[in-house]
Amino acid sequence: MTAGNVVRIGVLGCGNVGAAFVTLVTRQADEIEQRTGLRLEVRRVAVRNLSRQRDVELGDGTLTRDTHAIVVDPDIDLVVEVIGGIEPARELIATALKSGKPVVTANKELLANVGVELYEIADQHGVDLLFEASVGGGIPLIRPLRESLRGEPVHRMIGIINGTTNYILTKMTESGVQYSEALAEAQQLGYAERDPTADVEGFDAGAKAAILATMAFGSKVVAGDVYHEGISKITAADIAVARRLGYVVKLLAIIERADANGDIGVRVHPAMVPVHHPLASVRESYNALFVEGGAVGSLMFYGRGAGGMPSASAVLGDVIDAALNLSKGTHATIGDFARSPIRPIDETSAEYLITLDVDDQPGVLHAVTGVFADHEVSIRAAEQEGLAEEARLVFITHEANEASVQATLRELRDLEHVRRVGGLLRVIGS
Amino acid sequence: MTAGNVVRIGVLGCGNVGAAFVTLVTRQADEIEQRTGLRLEVRRVAVRNLSRQRDVELGDGTLTRDTHAIVVDPDIDLVVEVIGGIEPARELIATALKSGKPVVTANKELLANVGVELYEIADQHGVDLLFEASVGGGIPLIRPLRESLRGEPVHRMIGIINGTTNYILTKMTESGVQYSEALAEAQQLGYAERDPTADVEGFDAGAKAAILATMAFGSKVVAGDVYHEGISKITAADIAVARRLGYVVKLLAIIERADANGDIGVRVHPAMVPVHHPLASVRESYNALFVEGGAVGSLMFYGRGAGGMPSASAVLGDVIDAALNLSKGTHATIGDFARSPIRPIDETSAEYLITLDVDDQPGVLHAVTGVFADHEVSIRAAEQEGLAEEARLVFITHEANEASVQATLRELRDLEHVRRVGGLLRVIGS
Secondary structure (H helix, E strand, C coil): CCCCCEEEEEEECCCHHHHHHHHHHHHHHHHHHHHHCCEEEEEEEECCCCCCCCCCCCCCCCEECCHHHHHHCCCCCEEEECCCCCCCHHHHHHHHHHCCCCEEECCHHHHHHHHHHHHHHHHHCCCCEECHHHCCCCCCCHHHHHHHCCCCCEEEEEEECCHHHHHHHHHHHHHCCCHHHHHHHHHHCCCCCCCCHHHHCCHHHHHHHHHHHHHHHCECCCHHHCEECCCCCCCHHHHHHHHHCCEEEEEEEEEEECCCCCCEEEEEEEEEEECCCHHHHCCCCEEEEEEEECCCEEEEEEEECCCHHHHHHHHHHHHHHHHHHHHHCCCCCCCCCECCCECCHHHCEEEEEEEEEEECCCCHHHHHHHHHHHCCCCEEEEEEEEECCEEEEEEEECCEEHHHHHHHHHHHHCCCCEEEECCCEEECCC | CCCCCEEEEEEECCCHHHHHHHHHHHHHHHHHHHHHCCEEEEEEEECCCCCCCCCCCCCCCCEECCHHHHHHCCCCCEEEECCCCCCCHHHHHHHHHHCCCCEEECCHHHHHHHHHHHHHHHHHCCCCEECHHHCCCCCCCHHHHHHHCCCCCEEEEEEECCHHHHHHHHHHHHHCCCHHHHHHHHHHCCCCCCCCHHHHCCHHHHHHHHHHHHHHHCECCCHHHCEECCCCCCCHHHHHHHHHCCEEEEEEEEEEECCCCCCEEEEEEEEEEECCCHHHHCCCCEEEEEEEECCCEEEEEEEECCCHHHHHHHHHHHHHHHHHHHHHCCCCCCCCCECCCECCHHHCEEEEEEEEEEECCCCHHHHHHHHHHHCCCCEEEEEEEEECCEEEEEEEECCEEHHHHHHHHHHHHCCCCEEEECCCEEECCC
16 A cells, blocks of 8 residues: 555456446545545556447556456555456466455355365465455345354355346246246346356356355355256246245245254255245345344345446445555454365255146046155145146145155156146245 | 453343343354354453342353453453443443453443444544444344445435334234234333333434444434434324325334435434335334445345344354454454534425324315415325214325425314324335
8 A cells, every 4th residue: 555545456357347346436435535544546457358448437557458467566455356257367366365465356156166265365365355246246245244143153044146036036926927038038138148047047046155155154165065956947837836825936045054063055946935034025136145043033134136336336345344454454364164064955854845737537646645655755735726637736745855855756757647747846934 | 362362251231132142152152263263251240239140151250240340350351331321331331442452332322322432432542342233133234334335325224223113013004903002012022111212202213323324424423313203103093094005104214315415314203115115024023224325226134123142143243353353453443423414304305194184074175285285295195085074184295395294284283174183104215
């Protein structure tokens, strides 16, 4: 930092979040200086294409294509990484940290895969690595988990942490449209990518769940540890059945202490949430994290989970924090990370909703319920609806083991007169 | 701190929160040590009555009646104040801070009145004064406002920050009972005090609003600056009318930048919230703070706003933070506080719901609407309901100035054939 308390910031990447960050710093610099005594200035911005038209005001010579030059520049105090992806972001962040520069990043893919390695480099070099924007966009989640709830025995966190899928499910629920129509609308509005796989198949939420698990439980969890199912097989009929029974269908990330030994459960899948649960009213592209703690009870954090400005707000909060720490010669300790066993999905249990389309013939219900009984999956509620020559059977089970339910489904699929085994939905939060 | 990284804690007060804190430290000490390297130990606890039976495990000689001895004890590293009230808490906290001991407090009354004086003492002596539990019990609010949102242009915060009144209003809404009956139930359940004035007349929410305004806007706001109206005049009929029109009645704290000059609006009053607003689904004794920011959009923080364990969880989060800072020889900077003008309630504006019981006579509606027109209060919607010889008139205004609405009400009360001017409800969040 310079004598005048100017904090010279280098920004890697000038996409959606990067450009919004530069705008926000310019807009807020006076007020931040008044409240903290620090003057934030964006001095270098690395971009891939120098000639592209940008909607940000930057001083002459601010733009560069040389990302490496920024992270080793002695006239840069602090680095913001908003390139995304694992390489070269990892290399750049590691170099910046080793040069004593605090780093603020929004890069969930990076953190969900090699985060712990980078946290350790940050601690070794006594500088901050902050990443509020990596999960839940502008919603303060990481800081409350890392700091406010550090003493709290957190049992479970249930999150709606992907805005694209929540938008699609909201449309399907409120307008009764099928998945493909809701997806097309989300794509038109820019909520979904042209290739929506990362969002709709749960990869994005899985990466964020790994970061949350690592922060909440102090245990190394990587994206590859997270079981995930997406929403592309959910039908309007599944949602209508759930709704009639008093539930809303959401794509949930579930992060929990699976037992007293410290085993962790972390998974992403569609689920039925009771309509009175606070997560049920999280609509459209909003995100929320519901936390169940032994002392604090239930908490929920809610807001915009994506978007340039919301994410830039989270980045700026981190930048101010890192700059204040830098000015005091200190940094936030992330702590040590153990490696806890991850409980496989097969060993988890839940209540399940199972929908079957069957021929409307004598003896079918008897045969079907026999399969449940053979696998010791106990039925809590059942209903049958006639559809011409078919009947639709809907079952809700008592709490049952995942492996047993999967075995039940496999056997049901092979059963005579069973035409279709519909979307499996787990009941969460009742 | 001792060589073994033991943090020796002195606790002032062993009521609901104090006892829960001691229990929680004992339960969590191992895990906290594993994650932070610090061993928390409660060494002294000051109580008024040494012989009272307590539900906490304490070492011999831990209890004392001498509060002053704790805050000057060289063998105490950190002080937790959960006595409440202004004196002697102020004197004790100031002494502890001046002795270089960080202080964690849950004392809203103290902070809402003399907080800034204490923040300055803390900054001067380079130690932490943390107070997450003072507003919203276990919900992380103060830390996100102080840190995560430090760069965010916050326009407005709307909070349900008193659990007692939210419980009463929830009962009135969902069971249709009158205020007195709902209050009696809240008292029976321990949600309301025998003398409920501080809660139901808005004093408690007003003190919390002052703390939130100070943190969000970096401006000295004290409890006496906060206009407050309570819920004791709300009737089941008011709630039913609001509900029919698509609103839920909540006691809200509204904290906003009133204009571009930095004037602040801060007030507590009952209001009608649209049924789809996230605050509308905050039921029973839960609290929530809804934040509207220029960059981040809408955020909401939700959870248990009171209770021993939730508040103890917040105190413990602060204690760990202060202990880590102490071990690193640093502290959180609270920042400087200016004094911004507080906009008087008369100069605010909102949409209003006004209910009048009038004689069912020709010309009454004409006379009533004339009074609105004289004061330039424009009516957005009106309805009339017959009640034997009376009629009930319900008006919703367009956005109108408070002083004009109050002048309208005064004149309506004196109008012939107007029997009763019912609860005034402002519409917030539409």
